[in-house]
Ligand SMILES: Nc1ncnc2c1ncn2[C@@H]1O[C@H](COP(=O)(O)OP(=O)(O)OP(=O)(O)O)[C@@H](O)[C@H]1O
């Protein structure tokens with residue numbers, strides 16, 4: 001009886017452990033695939049941009065080779081105006097925005113900004129040019145001040161407030177306890 005108990009506990013641990021290992025292995029697959037994705041290449045030398053027009057020239061794109069999401073898309077945006085991209089859910093609106101931000105590279109065609117193929121613009125320079133507000137937002141479970149300061153950890157309190165004003169959320173934040 002006593003020896004049975006001695007064996008049962010480790011066997012149960014093993015059984016639960018192998019279940020956890022299966023779960024971990026399943027979750028590791030996308031992580032492995034992500035880590036195996038080739039890094040995007042961009043130059044480090046800043047380039048001279050002429051203006052801030054975006055243009056898509058015959059752009060096609062798929063997140064993987066099995067499914068094309070954008071097919072031969074061409075358009076231009078004009079500075080100082082608002083451009084709305086309208087279409088049913090899943091038609092590729094956010095994908096267009098992600099290509100504009102340079103989060104992914106087009107499979108075919110050209111995405112240009114300021115007269116340059118965005119692949120010729122260093123990441124840092126591109127991030128100084130644009131602001132990307134994602135559809136699915138995420139706030140860290142810390143103060144709003146901390147969340148706003150993520151973009152520039154050295155920002156003073158006044159600069160954080162100025163950013164909040166520019167984003168039209170200062171009044172709302174001021175009313176919070
Ligand atoms: N990271 C991703 N990996 C693989 N497929 C994706 C990814 N993101 C989006 N997709 C697929 O690409 C297609 C276009 O998605 P997208 O998010 O651009 O659509 P949307 O027009 O913004 O939709 P919604 O109106 O629902 O926001 C969809 O079929 C979607 O499932």
Ligand SMILES: [Mg+2]
Nearest residue numbers: 093094095135
């Ligand atoms: Mg979307």
